Amino acid sequence: MINSSAIVAVVVCLAVADARAAATNENSGEQSLNQTAGESRHYNLTFRSLTDFVAPGVYAYMTVTRVDGSNCRALMILNRHGGDRPNRPIGLFGTRLSRDDTDAIGATIDAIRWQELPAPTTGEISAATLELEYHHGEHDVRQTFNAGNVGLQQSPLKPLMQRLDEIGGTLLMHPERTVSVAIARTDHGFKLILKNTGDGPIIIADPRPYAGAEAAGRGVVGVASAPDQTSGFQPVPELTPIPLKAIAAGAPAIILAAGQAFEAETVAWTAPMAGRYFAKASWIDYTGPRFEPGTVMPVIPDPGAEAGDKRPYPIRGAAFSGYLKFNAN
C-alpha cells in the first residue's frame, strides 16, 4: 500500500557467516571487505523481482539478475516486461561486464549499511517482491523488500537500485536465448509470429489451441476499432480476442534456432464494418514446453555456465507484439 501515513514493519534478514558464506569464503580466498578499486571481487549476486505468484518458482512477472564477481559474467532471466510493453523480447540475457563495472556493483552493496536500514514506510501487495542475495567472503546479505517501498529504494538503496537498473539495461542489449512476438495481417485474418531473437536455440510450446482441453491456447490476437482522436484521457479499448487455428494434438514443443521464427494463423476474421482498426498479438505461457530431463538448459543457470551450453533454453512467460494499425474496407 502506498500510503504515506502507514506504519510498516521492516523485514530485514541479515545473516552473517553461515555455512554458505563459509563456502563462499573458501572459494574466494581471503577477501577483504575493504578492497581497493580494481581488485577482483569474488562475489555472487542474485536479485529477483517477483510479481503475482503463478506456481512454485513461477511468477507472472519475474526478473532474476545474477552476477558472478569472479568472472564478471552477468545474466538476466526476464519472463514478462512490466506494463506488457510491446516488441520486447523475453527469455535469457547475458553478457560479460567490465571488471570496473563488476567491482562497482560489489562495492555498492558492500557500502550499504544493511543493519541500519530504516523501516520501509510503504508497501504494496500488487508491487514486486524484491529479493537480494549477496555473498562476498564473510559478508552475506539476504534482504527482501517490496517495490512499493519507494522510500527505501530512493534513499539508502538508491545506489544499488541504480546499478541494478543499469545492469538490466545492459543485459537487454544482449539477448542470448530470447523470443519476441510480432503480428501481421493475412488474407483471412492475422498471424502471430514467435521469433528467436537470441543467439542460441530455444524451446517453447506450440501456442495454438488444440481440440478439447485448452481452447484458448497460448497465443491470441486481439483486435479493436481504433478510437477516435479526442482530447482528454482515453483508455486503450478492450481488444476482442481472435484465437489461433487449432491443432489436433496438444501443445507440442517447438525448438527454434537462433533467428528462426514460428508463425501461427488466426481463425478467419472480417471487420464488422469499414473503418480503422488496431490489433496486437499476445503470447502467454506459464506452463512451458514439455521436454525430457537434461535435454534443455536450466531455467536459471549459473552465470558463465550458460555461455557454452548448446541445449535449447526453455522459455515461459508472456510477450506482446506492437500495435498493428490498419484500415478495413
Added chain:
Amino acid sequence: MGAYRIPGPLGSAYSQEPIDSGTLALVATPLPGALGAGAMHPNAATPIIRGTANARQPTLSLGNRGRFVLELQTRLSQEAPHTVLKIDGHFGPKTHAAVVAYQRRYRLTADGIVGPQTWHQLMLKPRRRAGAASSATPVPAIPPPASRPRPKPADGAPNKERRFIDIRWVESEAYCGGPATLTGSTLNYSEGSSEKAQVLIADNSAILTSVALAIAGDSFSQDVPVKDWLPRRIGSDYEEARDQNATAAGKKTPKPLSMKFIPTLKLAECSIGISHFHMLVKNYECQIQGNITYVPGFMAWIIQLGSTVKIPASDGQAGVNWGASDPNSFSGSDWRYAKDDITADSGMVYWDGKAWQEVPDSWNDTNNVKRYGIGIWREGTANKAQFGNGWPESIPNWSAAHQAIASKTLPDWCAKTKSAWSKKFDLRRDDCKSSKESCCRYSVTATVAFTAVAQRQDHTIVIGVNTGRSNADAWSLGDTRPGLAPHEFGHHLGAPDEYPGGVGIDTTVNTDGATKGIDSSSLMGSVPNSSVPPIKARHLNVISQHLSAMIQAEKGVSWKFKAVAHG
C-alpha cells in the same frame, strides 16, 4: 447503533490492541459485587476489627475479596462453629449462604449482603447477640443453631426427622459459564450428607443437569456448572433467555434462574485500528457488512524516467512525495504521469509539462520498480490523480460501456470477497467449558457492497475501468487476480499485510504458516494470478475483538473469542 473506534497506538497503524475495560471507549456497567461510588473498597488492606459496627466497614456481597471478608468469615465461623466455612477472604457462594442463614437466624433481611445492620449484629458479643435475638424478636422460623436440636452422633440411634426447608437460586440470571448457585436451608441433616437437585427448563420440565447439594450445618450452597445449556430455536430464531428451575427433596426454587443467551447483537460500527466495517449478530452468525466507496475512474501510470529522457528536470514532474518520514526526499525526483497509447511505438507516453511524449525505447524497467499503476478520476471540474499534483488532461466520466463493465465485475468481486471471508472460521468463546462445540460459537459471514461517490475521502478507493496495475487504493476492473478484492477487504477487517515490506506486519506471528509475520500462502501475504489463498485464523483477530466489544457494551459481560475452523 453502537460504535467502537479504538485507534491503534499510532493512529493509522494496523495494530491490534487487546481490548479490555481499560482500553475500550465504552460505558462500563458495574460488575456484580462491585462497590458503588464512594464506598470503601472491600479489598482494602487495612482491616478495622472492633467489637461494634464501624462506619468504615464496607458493604460486602458475593464476589468481594479482602480482609473485611476474612473478618466476616471469622465471625460467621465463631457464630456457627459447626459450619465448615473456609476462612479465605473470598466472598463466595458458601460465604453467601452462611450470611443468608445468619441473617435469617437473626431476622435480618436475608439478602446475603452484609450491610450496616448485619455488621452491627456480627459485632455484638455472642451472648448479647443471642439475648437480643431471643428477647427482642419473635422466635424465628429457623431457630439459631444453639437452640436447635443437634443430630445425634452416629451411634446407631436414629436422628430426628430431617427437613429440607427450601432451595433458591442465588443469582437471578446467568450466562454460560455461570456463576449459578443454589442455596437453601435444611434441618437435622447429618454433616456430609447431600440431596440430589435437578435443574429443569421451566416451560417443559426438561432436565438439564443434576447436582448433589452438599449439606453443611443447616444449609447448603452449591455451585451449579453452567455448561452445555444450549439455547433452543424458537421458530426461526434462537431464544435469548429462558427460565430454569431447580428442585430437590420435593422443593422447588421460588424464582427461576433466567438463563441468558446472546444469539443476537445490534448493528454496530466497528473501527479498531484500520478496520472499518459494520457488524451485527443474528442467530449466532456475525454478519459483517462492508461498504467500499469508490470514485469511478481509470488506471494510468506514474513513471521514473531517469537519465533516459533529456528534458529539464522540473518539466512535467508529477510532484509525488512518497515518504512521510522524510517529506522532502523525493519531491524533486523525476516521476511523471504516463499512460498507455496505441499510437506510440513503445505503447506508452509521458507528460512533459506541455504535451504527451513517447516514452523512448531506451527506457527500461527490468525490475518493475520505476512504474506504478495509479488511479485517476474526475471530481467536479478537477482532474485528480492518486499521487502528485493532478492529472494533466481532462478525464471523462464513465461511458455506458464502462458502466457495463463495472456492473459485471463488481458483483464478481463481491462474490469472491464473500466466499473468501465467510464460513471459513467461527468465533468460539475462549473460556467456554461446554463440551458441545456449538456452545458460545458464532459463525462469520462477510458481505461487501461497492458504492460510487462523487468525491474521494478516507477509505474511498478509485476503481479504474480499464486494464492496469492495481494498488491498495486503486483497483482495476481489468485486474484478473481473483484475490485482489478479498485481500484489500481484509484490511477493512483489520488484517495486516503478510508479505515482505508490507504494511503493519506483526513480526511476533510465527504460527500457522507465518514466520515473523510473513506468510506467502495466506490471503494477506499473496495475491496470486489465478487463485484466492486461504484466510488464516489470525485474520479474524480484530473481528473477535469487535464481537467482544459489542457483547460487553450490550450485555455487560466480558467474553473473549478465538477463531476456530468453521464447523
